[in-house]
Amino acid sequence: MQIDIIQASLGGDEQIIELSQLAKKYGDVQAVAGLDLKIDNEEIFGLLGPNGAGKTTTIRMLTMLTKPTGGSVLINGYETTGDLSKVKKEIGVVPQHMNLDLELTVWENLELHGCLHKMPRAERQQRMQELLAFVELTDRAHDLADKLSGGMKRRLMIARALMHHPGILFMDEPTAGLDPQARRKIWDLIRKMNSEGMTVLLTTHYIEEAEVLCHRVGIMDRGRLIALGTPTELKKKVGEIVVETLNCGDTEYRFFAGREQALGYAGNLSANLVIREANLEDVFVELTGRRVGA
Amino acid sequence: MKRTLGKFFTSRLVGPLLYLVAFGWGMGRSIQMNGGNYMEFIVPGIVALSAMNTSFSAVGVNLNMSRLYYKTLDEYLLAPISSSALVLGKVLAGTVRGLVDSLIILALAFLFGTHLVVNGWFLMVVLLTCLLFSALGVVAAMVVNSHEDMANFSTFVILPMSFLCGTFFSPDRLPKVFGYIIDVLPLTHASYLLRALASGQGIIPLSLAVLVVYATVFFAAGVVAVLKVR
Numbered sequence: 060m061q062i063d064i065i066q067a068s069l070g071g072d073e074q075i076i077e078l079s080q081l082a083k084k085y086g087d088v089q090a091v092a093g094l095d096l097k098i099d100n101e102e103i104f105g106l107l108g109p110n111g112a113g114k115t116t117t118i119r120m121l122t123m124l125t126k127p128t129g130g131s132v133l134i135n136g137y138e139t140t141g142d143l144s145k146v147k148k149e150i151g152v153v154p155q156h157m158n159l160d161l162e163l164t165v166w167e168n169l170e171l172h173g174c175l176h177k178m179p180r181a182e183r184q185q186r187m188q189e190l191l192a193f194v195e196l197t198d199r200a201h202d203l204a205d206k207l208s209g210g211m212k213r214r215l216m217i218a219r220a221l222m223h224h225p226g227i228l229f230m231d232e233p234t235a236g237l238d239p240q241a242r243r244k245i246w247d248l249i250r251k252m253n254s255e256g257m258t259v260l261l262t263t264h265y266i267e268e269a270e271v272l273c274h275r276v277g278i279m280d281r282g283r284l285i286a287l288g289t290p291t292e293l294k295k296k297v298g299e300i301v302v303e304t305l306n307c308g309d310t311e312y313r314f315f316a317g318r319e320q321a322l323g324y325a326g327n328l329s330a331n332l333v334i335r336e337a338n339l340e341d342v343f344v345e346l347t348g349r350r351v352g353a
Numbered sequence: 354m355k356r357t358l359g360k361f362f363t364s365r366l367v368g369p370l371l372y373l374v375a376f377g378w379g380m381g382r383s384i385q386m387n388g389g390n391y392m393e394f395i396v397p398g399i400v401a402l403s404a405m406n407t408s409f410s411a412v413g414v415n416l417n418m419s420r421l422y423y424k425t426l427d428e429y430l431l432a433p434i435s436s437s438a439l440v441l442g443k444v445l446a447g448t449v450r451g452l453v454d455s456l457i458i459l460a461l462a463f464l465f466g467t468h469l470v471v472n473g474w475f476l477m478v479v480l481l482t483c484l485l486f487s488a489l490g491v492v493a494a495m496v497v498n499s500h501e502d503m504a505n506f507s508t509f510v511i512l513p514m515s516f517l518c519g520t521f522f523s524p525d526r527l528p529k530v531f532g533y534i535i536d537v538l539p540l541t542h543a544s545y546l547l548r549a550l551a552s553g554q555g556i557i558p559l560s561l562a563v564l565v566v567y568a569t570v571f572f573a574a575g576v577v578a579v580l581k582v583r
Contacts, residue, residue, distance in 0.1 A: 061430045122431060123431075123583065124427055124430055124431070124432075125583060138508060143433070144433035146431055147431060147432065150431075152427075152431050154424060154427055156424045158423060158424040158427055159425075160425055160428075160507070162357075172428070172432070175428070175429065175432035175433075175434060176432055176433060177455060209548040219428075246398070311509075347514045
């Protein structure tokens with residue numbers, strides 16, 4: 060079924076989100092330290108990073124739930140400090156924390172959101188039916204939100220975020236704590252929305268999620284962006300071939316641009332080893348792992 | 354709301370009923386207050402204190418939880434609604450709860466056979482008291498950063514007012530210094546006004562003005578607090 064998920068009239072390939080020198084300081088702690096980033100219209104962008112890297116703070120600043128202590132954000136040309144209600148109409152937000160009203164039914168949760176966005180009754184009702192079908196919750200419409208499974212709650216949160224026809228969707232850890240089936244369902248929803256023109260910015264620390272889903276990925280560590288590119292570009296950057304050697308219980312990773320160099324290196328080793336293609340997880344660990352190191 | 358209505362009403366009854374039984378029936382029968390029956394003295398005080406308690410905690414505790422724990426407040430902050438609309442909504446919700454409680458006490462008091470004059474002014478003052486303490490609830494919920502501290506706020510601010518502000522006894526029996534402090538607190542004026550009105554005397558303009566000023570200031574502070582919570 061083809062559903063009109065996006066109605067916002069966002070033209071062209073211009074950058075839809077622009078962060079410049081965005082910063083947030085909590086007391087002495089620099090949660091986000093001068094982030095420069097441009098996100099293209101209709102892309103799925105993934106913000107990756109270990110816990111505490113500043114991903115959630117960044118999303119909260121982009122969605123105006125937290126005030127930056129420095130820098131600025133432009134969303135579809137609007138400053139996030141000026142007329143907030145204009146920006147609020149452009150964006151949908153799926154927060155990390157399950158924040159549905161559990162005392163309300165599925166239907167009422169969506170209705171509340173529609174009312175808060177001042178949607179007329181007829182439009183609201185039509186939209187709710189459309190979205191319930193989209194996230195496959197039509198038959199649960201009149202159940203209390205509390206009775207839904209984790210995956211369903213997450214899907215309801217996505218439907219809720221889409222109620223007012225936003226053109227940009229922010230998702231903070233959209234699949235955290237879900238089982239593989241539920242997670243793939245969410246991935247499908249994200250791809251489907253994106254194919255209809257939605258720009259999606261998500262954070263995750265599931266690396267395979269970023270690899271299969273995102274057009275571009277930014278890796279954050281300690282409040283800074285330390286790498287930016289498509290998953291393929293990032294893999295090239297650290298080396299596409301990995302040689303893993305087991306050395307007294309610790310695995311060592313060496314990265315090589317091609318197979319020949321990797322084989323040459325491996326030929327001189329006597330230990331057990333594995334030669335394989337690099338994945339985004341290698342990039343992530345290579346760039347952040349050592350210092351986070353724990 | 355309709356799903357929890359039964360629980361809502363029965364739980365509302367418990368507090369007021371205990372106050373009336375303990376202080377009115379139990380202790381109060383032997384006490385004469387300004388020539389009148391102690392019940393007639395205490396019921397307006399209990400109405401004022403329970404308008405305060407209910408409105409404050411209905412708004413304060415809920416909103417604080419929804420901000421810090423459930424994060425449902427984010428949903429409202431993300432919506433294109435003004436912070437004054439948000440505060441107004443919360444204050445009105447708290448006011449309805451406060452009013453329900455106050456009306457229940459009045460109904461119980463009549464069942465206990467107390468003679469009170471309940472006119473439009475009386476209800477106006479109850480309404481104003483509810484508005485005032487709902488708005489204080491918004492301010493506290495936005496400013497206080499943990500559930501424990503919210504309980505502390507109640508203990509240090511709301512609880513002393515419950516007992517001292519002319520609710521159970523007349524504050525002129527206390528040393529002068531305490532009297533001055535108590536005279537500044539909003540609940541004092543709510544109970545003075547309600548008591549005067551219930552006994553058939555007219556409105557006290559100064560006390561009414563104090564309540565209006567407090568309500569306005571708390572409401573404005575609530576709006577500012579919501580703006581600053583980001």
